[in-house]
Amino acid sequence: MEIAKIAKEASLKIADLSTDIKNQALLKIADEIELHKDEIFDANKQDLKDAEKLVETGEITKSTFNRLKLDENKMRDMIQGIRDIAKLDDPVNKKLLERELDNDLTLYKVSCPIGVLGIIFEARPDVIAQISSLAIKSANAVILKGGKESINTNKKILSVINSALEKVEGFPKNVIQQVFSRDDVAEMLKCDKYINLIIPRGGNNLVKFIKENTKIPVLGHADGICHIFVDETADIDMAIKVVTDAKTQYPSACNAVETLLIHENFPYKNDLLGALELSEIQLVSNPENWAHEYGDKILSYKTVKNVDEAIEHINTYGSGHTDSIITKSIENAENFMNKVDSAGVYFNASTRFADGFRYGFGAEVGISTNKTHARGPVGLEGLTIYKYKLIGDGNIVSDYASGTKQFHHKDIK
Amino acid sequence: MEIAKIAKEASLKIADLSTDIKNQALLKIADEIELHKDEIFDANKQDLKDAEKLVETGEITKSTFNRLKLDENKMRDMIQGIRDIAKLDDPVNKKLLERELDNDLTLYKVSCPIGVLGIIFEARPDVIAQISSLAIKSANAVILKGGKESINTNKKILSVINSALEKVEGFPKNVIQQVFSRDDVAEMLKCDKYINLIIPRGGNNLVKFIKENTKIPVLGHADGICHIFVDETADIDMAIKVVTDAKTQYPSACNAVETLLIHENFPYKNDLLGALELSEIQLVSNPENWAHEYGDKILSYKTVKNVDEAIEHINTYGSGHTDSIITKSIENAENFMNKVDSAGVYFNASTRFADGFRYGFGAEVGISTNKTHARGPVGLEGLTIYKYKLIGDGNIVSDYASGTKQFHHKDIK
Numbered sequence: 001m002e003i004a005k006i007a008k009e010a011s012l013k014i015a016d017l018s019t020d021i022k023n024q025a026l027l028k029i030a031d032e033i034e035l036h037k038d039e040i041f042d043a044n045k046q047d048l049k050d051a052e053k054l055v056e057t058g059e060i061t062k063s064t065f066n067r068l069k070l071d072e073n074k075m076r077d078m079i080q081g082i083r084d085i086a087k088l089d090d091p092v093n094k095k096l097l098e099r100e101l102d103n104d105l106t107l108y109k110v111s112c113p114i115g116v117l118g119i120i121f122e123a124r125p126d127v128i129a130q131i132s133s134l135a136i137k138s139a140n141a142v143i144l145k146g147g148k149e150s151i152n153t154n155k156k157i158l159s160v161i162n163s164a165l166e167k168v169e170g171f172p173k174n175v176i177q178q179v180f181s182r183d184d185v186a187e188m189l190k191c192d193k194y195i196n197l198i199i200p201r202g203g204n205n206l207v208k209f210i211k212e213n214t215k216i217p218v219l220g221h222a223d224g225i226c227h228i229f230v231d232e233t234a235d236i237d238m239a240i241k242v243v244t245d246a247k248t249q250y251p252s253a254c255n256a257v258e259t260l261l262i263h264e265n266f267p268y269k270n271d272l273l274g275a276l277e278l279s280e281i282q283l284v285s286n287p288e289n290w291a292h293e294y295g296d297k298i299l300s301y302k303t304v305k306n307v308d309e310a311i312e313h314i315n316t317y318g319s320g321h322t323d324s325i326i327t328k329s330i331e332n333a334e335n336f337m338n339k340v341d342s343a344g345v346y347f348n349a350s351t352r353f354a355d356g357f358r359y360g361f362g363a364e365v366g367i368s369t370n371k372t373h374a375r376g377p378v379g380l381e382g383l384t385i386y387k388y389k390l391i392g393d394g395n396i397v398s399d400y401a402s403g404t405k406q407f408h409h410k411d412i413k
Numbered sequence: 414m415e416i417a418k419i420a421k422e423a424s425l426k427i428a429d430l431s432t433d434i435k436n437q438a439l440l441k442i443a444d445e446i447e448l449h450k451d452e453i454f455d456a457n458k459q460d461l462k463d464a465e466k467l468v469e470t471g472e473i474t475k476s477t478f479n480r481l482k483l484d485e486n487k488m489r490d491m492i493q494g495i496r497d498i499a500k501l502d503d504p505v506n507k508k509l510l511e512r513e514l515d516n517d518l519t520l521y522k523v524s525c526p527i528g529v530l531g532i533i534f535e536a537r538p539d540v541i542a543q544i545s546s547l548a549i550k551s552a553n554a555v556i557l558k559g560g561k562e563s564i565n566t567n568k569k570i571l572s573v574i575n576s577a578l579e580k581v582e583g584f585p586k587n588v589i590q591q592v593f594s595r596d597d598v599a600e601m602l603k604c605d606k607y608i609n610l611i612i613p614r615g616g617n618n619l620v621k622f623i624k625e626n627t628k629i630p631v632l633g634h635a636d637g638i639c640h641i642f643v644d645e646t647a648d649i650d651m652a653i654k655v656v657t658d659a660k661t662q663y664p665s666a667c668n669a670v671e672t673l674l675i676h677e678n679f680p681y682k683n684d685l686l687g688a689l690e691l692s693e694i695q696l697v698s699n700p701e702n703w704a705h706e707y708g709d710k711i712l713s714y715k716t717v718k719n720v721d722e723a724i725e726h727i728n729t730y731g732s733g734h735t736d737s738i739i740t741k742s743i744e745n746a747e748n749f750m751n752k753v754d755s756a757g758v759y760f761n762a763s764t765r766f767a768d769g770f771r772y773g774f775g776a777e778v779g780i781s782t783n784k785t786h787a788r789g790p791v792g793l794e795g796l797t798i799y800k801y802k803l804i805g806d807g808n809i810v811s812d813y814a815s816g817t818k819q820f821h822h823k824d825i826k
Contacts, residue, residue, distance in 0.1 A: 012728055016751035099773060105762060107772055114784045115754070196784040215628055217785045238807035245809035315425055326807075337802050338429035341528070349518065349805030358813070359520055359801070360512060360822035371527045371609040372630045373786040376801045388772070388789045389750050392762030394651035394739075396658035400771070409773035 001187045003143060004194035006174050007116045011141035013172035015113050019090040025136055025168045026086035030079050032164035033129060033157070037075055043156035044070040044125065051149050060123075060149060063252075068123040068150050078126045085133040088362045091380040092139050098412040102405060104393040106412070111384045113139035115196040118188045120145045120210060122202035125153035131201070132161055132176045134365055138383035143195065144178045145185050147202075154178065189214035197383075199366055204293070219378060221369040223293050223319035224254030226351040229261040229310040229336065231327030236268040238348060239326045240275040243299075245350040246324070247281050252295040254367060255322050255344075255354040259290060260301040261310045273301070290317040307332045311339045318342060320369040322354040322376075343369055343376035414600045416556060417607035419587050420529045424554035426585035428526050432503040438549055438581045439499040443492050445577035446542060446570070450488055456569035457483045457538065464562050473536075473562060476665075481536040481563050491539045498546040501775045504793040505552045511825040515818060517806040519825070524797045526552040528609040531601045533558045533623060535615035538566040544614070545574055545589045547778055551796035556608065557591045558598050560615075567591065602627035610796075612779055617706070632791060634782040636706050636732035637667030639764040642674040642723040642749065644740030649681040651761060652739045653688040656712075658763040659737070660694050665708040667780060668735050668757075668767040672703060673714040674723045686714070703730040720745045724752045731755060733782040735767040735789075756782055756789035 033040065051068055054060040097109035117140050121127045128144055135142040146154040158178050165171050179188065188195060189210065198218045200207045207222040228246055230239045246257035260276075262269050273283055282298045289300045290313070304310045307325070314323050322344035325336040337345040344354045354377060356364025361379030368374050374382035399405040446453065464481055467473040483491075510522035530553050534540045541557055548555040559567040571591050578584050592601065601608060602623065611631045613620045620635040641659055643652045659670035673689075675682050686696060695711045702713045703726070717723045720738070727736050735757035738749040750758040757767045767790055769777025774792030781787050787795035812818040 012752065012754055015754065101766070101771065101773065105766075211628070215624070217630060235807070241807055241809055245811050249809070249811045249814065333804075339425065341425055341428065342800065344801045344803060346803040347805065349803050349808045350810050352810035353514070353518075353803055353805075353808070354801075358514065358810070358820065360514065360820065371798050373798075375798050385784050385786075385788050387755065388757045388767075390757060390759040390762050390766055391746075392760065392766075394648070394654055395762045395766070396654055396662070397763050397765035397771070398658050398662045401662065407771065407773065 001191050001194070003177055003179060004116065004188065004191040007141040007143050007177055008194040010172055010174040011113065011115045014136075014139045014141060014175050017139055017171070021168065021170050022090070022136055022139065023086045025165055025171050026082055026133055028164040028168050029129070029133065029161050030082040030086075032160050033082070034079050036160045040075070040153065040156050040160065041070060043152040044068075044150075046152045047125075047150050054149065064123050064149065068125065070125060070153065074126055078129050081130055082133045085137050085363055088137065088380060091137070091384045096386055100410040100412060101390075101407050102395065103408075105395045106391050108389040108391070109386050110389055111381075112387050114383060114385050115140060116194055117142045117383065118145075118191075118195045118198045118216065119143070120185060120188070120198065120200045120202070120206065121147065122206060123147040123149050124201075125150040125157060127201055128154050128157050129161065131199070134363060134380060134383060136175065138380050140383055141175045142177070143188060144176070145180070145188065146178070148180070151180065186213075189216065192216045201366060217373065219368050219370065219374060219382065220366050221254060221319065221321055223291075224256070224321045225259065225291055225293055225317060225319040226255055226257045226321050227259045227261055227310075227314045227318055227323040228257050228351065229304070229307065229314070229323070229325045230263060230266055230272065231307060231325060231329060231332055232263040232265045233328040234263075234266060234326040235328065236271055239268070239272050242324070242326055242348070242350050243272070243276060244279045244281070246352055247276070247299050248279055248297060249350070249352050251297050253352065255351050256295070257324075257351050258293055258300060259317070260299055261304050261313060262301065263307075263310075264303045264305055269303070307335055311336060314340050314342070321367070322346065322351045324349060324351050343367070414604050414607070416590055416592060417529065417601065417604040420554040420556050420590055421607040423585055423587040424526065424528045427549075427552050427554060427588050430552055430584070434581065434583050435503070435549055435552065436499045438578055438584050439495055439546055441577040441581050442542070442546065442574050443495040443499075445573050446495070447492050449573045453488070453566065453569050453573065454483060456565040457563075459565045460538075460563050467562065477536050477562065481538065481560075483538060483566065487539055491542050494543055495546045498550050498776055501550065501793060504550070504797050509799055513823040513825060514803075514820050515808065516821075518808045519804050521802040521804070522799050523802055524794075524799050527796060527798050528553060529607055530555045530796065531558075531604075531608045531611045531629065532556070533598060533601070533611065533613045533615070533619065534560065535619060536560040536562050537614075538563040538570060540614055541567050541570050542574065544612070547776060547793060547796060549588065551793050553796055554588045555590070556601060557589065558593070558601065559591070561593070564593065599626075602629065605629045614779060630786065632781050632783065632787060632795065633779050634667060634732065634734060636704075637669070637734045638672065638704055638706055638730060638732040639668055639670045639734050640672045640674055640723075640727045640731055640736040641670050641764065642717070642720065642727070642736070642738045643676060643679055643685065644720060644738060644742060644745055645676040645678045646741040647676075647679060647739040648741065649684055652681070652685050655737070655739055655761070655763050656685070656689060657692045657694070659765055660689070660712050661692055661710060662763070662765050664710050666765065668764050669708070670737075670764050671706055671713060672730070673712055674717050674726060675714060676720075676723075677716045677718055682716070720748055724749060727753050727755070734780070735759065735764045737762060737764050756780070
């Protein structure tokens with residue numbers, strides 16, 4: 001795939017770009033999007049016109065249509081988001097370790113970009129600006145594939161981004177590229193020689209499809225089957241408050257709770273269930289749904305014997321996303337947090353806190369349920385890896401193998 | 414695959430085991446191997462007897478045969494290696510971040526095991542004790558597949574390990590399991606539901622086969638095409654010393670140099686090449702070999718115009734392992750280290766330093782050329798990931814969304 005090869009070359013050129021040039025590029029993009037926003041709205045109107053027909057024929061849902069639509073608020077947030085990324089610390093070139101191996105031999109572990117990111121996203125066209133900005137800040141090249149429903153908007157935004165980048169002295173070409181067809185996606189997924197990380201942004205069908213069809217590492221989550229376990233000693237008011245928030249504050253979010261587990265000796269079970277029904281939450285107790293993500297104001301519930309049964313249920317049916325215990329027992333809370341094998345394990349808090357901005361990362365690349373590289377809400381750091389720099393004075397291994405010289409391994413910081 | 418499911422269950426049980434029990438387990442394993450070493454030698458003799466025939470028929474090489482052979486030295490090193498791992502810091506449960514999101518809401522990022530490791534290794538039977546010890550220390554479950562040539566030794570060592578573990582109170586069952594056939598390997602590679610990381614230990618054909626046949630993340634490297642670039646201003650004595658060490662100190666190591674790049678204005682080119690030939694290094698200048706790993710005292714060489722051509726050559730033909738520049742120019746060295754896209758980028762040092770022990774990690778899981786998770790020599794830390802623990806007092810997101818409460822994101826450490 002030619003475009004992937006070009007991206008790889010661009011990634012090598014952007015890798016050691018100064019923080020200053022990267023931030024100039026981000027601010028220029030924000031300015032140019034602001035300047036050309038009417039053209040972007042026009043392109044979006046074309047997409048919306050086409051999408052209206054698809055809503056009528058049932059090919060896309062009304063909520064997809066809404067995500068597709070850019071308005072003044074989304075435009076303002078998008079532009080502000082880019083400027084916010086410019087303000088964040090540069091995640092590249094951070095000294096993670098500095099160690100003298102010997103007097104004249106020093107090892108540095110330094111953060112650096114991953115290389116080429118493949119981003120596959122669905123209808124939301126504002127993603128294109130956000131993810132391009134994250135890629136620039138972390139010095140990665142990127143190949144974007146947006147939803148076909150937003151093709152005109154995506155093309156327009158990308159052309160504004162790239163014409164902005166051309167105006168920034170010293171910024172390499174081809175850092176942000178775009179592909180359009182399903183065939184291109186199939187090609188991308190095969191390009192493990194050039195693409196180092198795939199980030200899908202969209203529904204679980206998209207993520208599942210991608211995870212099943214590539215050997216490239218995928219950063220993301222397919223399912224968000226989050227649990228709250230209400231322990232025997234839980235405060236009833238806190239339980240009602242937290243479960244209601246976790247289910248209703250934004251039911252279609254991946255960190256919304258899907259299953260409520262209740263200790264069999266919890267004395268206020270009926271009060272809890274009654275209160276949830278008053279908040280218009282539909283309660284279901286059907287084992288077939290233990291691994292079901294409703295994304296709606298529907299909640300599975302189950303009675304369990306104790307915290308260990310709750311942990312086992314979560315590790316069996318959960319998706320390793322975010323799970324919470326409501327209890328007064330610190331012992332049970334620690335047991336729960338240590339044994340539940342999820343990215344987020346919470347004690348007396350709503351699962352909805354699982355989010356890069358709420359965690360204070362300043363940006364969110366996505367939420368990962370992976371067990372390697374990056375887990376949970378991922379900030380800019382998740383788009384970096386590291387390299388080791390070793391600075392010597394002609395040092396050779398045979399001196400150390402023979403015992404002529406000895407390593408002293410002294411950490412400088 | 415039943416064994417993978419069992420491993421997953423065991424991984425959940427070992428995940429929060431105390432440092433003390435893990436270290437007890439390691440010391441017990443070391444003691445029991447010492448106690449039963451004669452039985453292990455007997456099993457090894459059986460393997461060697463079978464292997465002798467394979468050497469005669471040419472099915473295995475003499476060097477494979479040598480790697481297969483356990484002697485008193487290897488046995489002592491193996492036992493000492495286990496005791497050394499017991500002495501290392503526990504890589505699990507390290508607080509990587511502690512941040513107040515609000516007065517009563519604190520986020521902890523804590524290291525934890527990855528889960529289930531699949532280890533596929535070739536003839537060296539001492540790997541089984543080493544990798545089992547690393548898995549125990551990092552609280553991961555493991556499925557081992559050794560070479561068929563060492564089947565008796567592997568079975569015996571594993572039975573000693575598991576009988577030692579049974580004697581350790583509180584240590585869960587099935588943490589270390591073994592499979593034997595090629596079909597088992599094929600099954601393992603499909604088990605992305607249960608196995609979280611595959612670590613191949615062996616030649617590049619093994620690693621390539623595995624990387625091409627699984628969606629599970631693979632930690633390792635297929636090739637070690639390492640380069641040394643001798644810049645215009647390089648000290649001739651240093652160049653001779655470093656290149657000779659990098660090629661001859663252990664020619665079959667993955668961090669041995671394979672290609673020498675020489676600046677066209679380097680005035681001592683002939684002296685350098687002559688000195689290398691005196692060290693019995695065979696010099697080859699054939700573009701077909703630019704991506705060839707000799708693993709022997711053979712060295713490709715090429716003249717380049719400048720540091721940028723050297724960087725481009727390395728990024729085109731290298732394997733992202735370890736590359737070094739010999740120069741007096743700090744500017745060229747920095748350019749080289751920033752732009753060469755390899756796990757190790759060295760300045761006036763032999764590529765042979767790329768090693769977990771030499772870096773001071775105390776243990777080496779392997780060397781990775783991956784661009785995600787772990788890169789370069791990987792210590793115990795590479796067998797861990799992290800989870801986020803959030804401790805609140807009934808906190809809900811809607812309070813923050815509505816502006817009733819504000820995050821203050823204050824790092825505690």
